[in-house]
Amino acid sequence: MSQTGNRVTSSAAFADTKPHYQLLDGLRGAAALMVVWYHVFEGFAFAQGGTIDVFNHGHLGVDFFFMLSGFVISYAYDDRWQSDNKEKLTIANFFKRRLIRLHPMLIIGAVIGCITFLLQGGVKWDGTETESQWIITALMLTMLFVPAHPGAGYDVRGNGEMYSLNGPSWSLFFEYIGNIIYALLIRRLSNKALGTLVALTGIIWVWFIAADVSGYDMIGIGWTLDKTNFFGGLLRMMFPFSLGMLMARNFKPIKIKGIFWISIIVLFILFSMPYIPKNGNISLNGLYELFCIVFVFPVIVWLAASGNTGDATSTKVCRFLGDISYPLYIVHYPIMYLFYAWLIENKLYTLEETWPVVIMVIAINITLAYASLKLYDEPVRRWLTKKIIK
Numbered sequence: 001m002s003q004t005g006n007r008v009t010s011s012a013a014f015a016d017t018k019p020h021y022q023l024l025d026g027l028r029g030a031a032a033l034m035v036v037w038y039h040v041f042e043g044f045a046f047a048q049g050g051t052i053d054v055f056n057h058g059h060l061g062v063d064f065f066f067m068l069s070g071f072v073i074s075y076a077y078d079d080r081w082q083s084d085n086k087e088k089l090t091i092a093n094f095f096k097r098r099l100i101r102l103h104p105m106l107i108i109g110a111v112i113g114c115i116t117f118l119l120q121g122g123v124k125w126d127g128t129e130t131e132s133q134w135i136i137t138a139l140m141l142t143m144l145f146v147p148a149h150p151g152a153g154y155d156v157r158g159n160g161e162m163y164s165l166n167g168p169s170w171s172l173f174f175e176y177i178g179n180i181i182y183a184l185l186i187r188r189l190s191n192k193a194l195g196t197l198v199a200l201t202g203i204i205w206v207w208f209i210a211a212d213v214s215g216y217d218m219i220g221i222g223w224t225l226d227k228t229n230f231f232g233g234l235l236r237m238m239f240p241f242s243l244g245m246l247m248a249r250n251f252k253p254i255k256i257k258g259i260f261w262i263s264i265i266v267l268f269i270l271f272s273m274p275y276i277p278k279n280g281n282i283s284l285n286g287l288y289e290l291f292c293i294v295f296v297f298p299v300i301v302w303l304a305a306s307g308n309t310g311d312a313t314s315t316k317v318c319r320f321l322g323d324i325s326y327p328l329y330i331v332h333y334p335i336m337y338l339f340y341a342w343l344i345e346n347k348l349y350t351l352e353e354t355w356p357v358v359i360m361v362i363a364i365n366i367t368l369a370y371a372s373l374k375l376y377d378e379p380v381r382r383w384l385t386k387k388i389i390k
Contacts, residue, residue: 021072022318023260023304028068029321030264032328034271035061035168036365039336040358044350047343054351057271059220062171063293064267065329066237069175070244071301073182078249081187091183096388098179102326103145104380106172108372109330110142113165116334117156120341124158138165147173149225157337160224168333170223174237186242194246201239202294208235209286217278219289240293247298253306260307260314263300270296327377328369335365 038058045052080089114135122130131153138154147162147170148155156164163169189197208214214221214228222233256262270292276284309315339361348354 021075021305022309022315022322023263023307024068024072024301025322025325026260026309026314026318027263027267027300027304027321028065029318029323029325029328031061031064031267032325033321034058034267035329036332036336036362038271039333040339040351040361043336043340043343044348046340047347048349051275053275055272056275057218057273057289057292059218060271060289060292061267062168063219063236063240063289064297065171066175066178067240067244067293067297067301069178070182070241071248071305072244073179074187074245074248075251078187093389094183095179098176100381100384100388102172102175104377104384105327105330105372106145106169107143108376109166109169109334110139110163112331112368113142113163113334113337114139116338117165120338122156124156126158128158130156142166142169145169145173145176147225160226162223162225166330166333167223168329170233171237172330174222174233177234178237178241181238182241182245186245191246191249194242194249198239198242198246201235201242205235205239206287206290208232209290210282212278212281212283212286217283217285219286219293240297243298244301247302251302251305254303255306256303257307257310259303260309260318263304266296266300323373324366324369327373328365331368331372332365335361335368 034055035058038052038055038061041052041054041056041058044054077089077094082088117130117135122132122135124130134153134156138148138156141148141154142163142165148164150160154164155161158164159167161167161170162173186194186197208231209219214232219236222229222236273288276288278284309318339357342357343349343354351358
């Protein structure tokens with residue numbers, strides 16, 4: 001890994017070797033760990049049929065990912081569409097690169113999800129048995145990234161998830177849409193037009209959340225394929241994604257010492273804030289989460305992009321967190337399904353009762369993510385890049 005100003009060159013981040021931002025890598029991994037932590041408390045809530053009351057804004061890690069994605073994609077690819085670029089990018093090659101980057105882990109996530117579903121007994125959450133042909137169908141369609149609609153036979157857990165073998169894959173569904181829109185449209189927009197798009201999506205997003213159109217009283221929308229979730233999920237991706245692009249296009253560094261560790265602390269505090277009750281029909285809880293996305297996340301991304309790791313320890317931490325960020329996000333939830341089933345069966349509802357198992361679950365997820373990266377994802381991506389990218 002070689003230093004280049006405030007960026008580093010790494011073949012692990014993209015199919016190419018263009019430098020990328022060290023601290024953003026580290027923050028992406030830290031946010032992935034926070035999503036895992038959020039899902040621990042989701043399990044306690046799920047087991048007792050209640051709502052998440054600890055670390056209940058942890059789902060905002062997904063919105064942070066969307067903003068990072070827009071920033072990094074704009075930085076990595078915007079100048080490569082130009083006709084005078086010696087490595088001129090085509091739409092076909094862009095899609096190939098993104099598929100190589102994202103899809104191998106989606107496939108292994110589906111396989112792990114199928115294995116854990118069978119270990120759980122192959123039954124839905126209501127206890128009814130799922131027929132084997134639907135499990136096979138769910139596996140094949142998840143590997144092909146075809147979402148399930150609520151009530152479909154291949155919604156094998158009966159929870160209405162787009163991808164019932166690996167729930168968090170829903171965010172990659174919208175990430176794919178974002179990549180398609182970027183390649184076909186957004187990359188062509190001027191700064192002024194992009195700013196207009198950010199403003200329009202932001203206004204609609206504020207209305208959607210403040211008016212609590214989804215009825216969730218929070219931003220956690222997009223995981224199922226009904227009309228409200230599809231529209232809400234599209235807004236949830238488009239606003240931070242396009243805002244990240246706008247920041248990348250206009251980026252000028254502002255350095256603050258220790259911003260990596262400061263940013264992690266800030267994110268943890270933001271995600272830990274208690275639920276805010278509604279004021280009439282206005283979702284104050286949703287407005288708080290919008291405040292995080294609209295005002296705090298851009299500052300964190302901008303300052304983190306401005307800096308670099310100042311010591312060997314921070315460099316190693318950022319490298320490791322960056323490496324496992326995507327694998328951890330995409331393979332952890334199948335293990336959480338087993339954890340949830342254990343909580344329900346044993347009527348366990350608190351961290352105090354279960355902390356040794358929680359530590360083990362987190363350790364298993366980190367180990368599984370790292371093993372998936374090194375033994376599967378990186379070799380497969382290298383092979384695909386050699387065979388497909390020209």
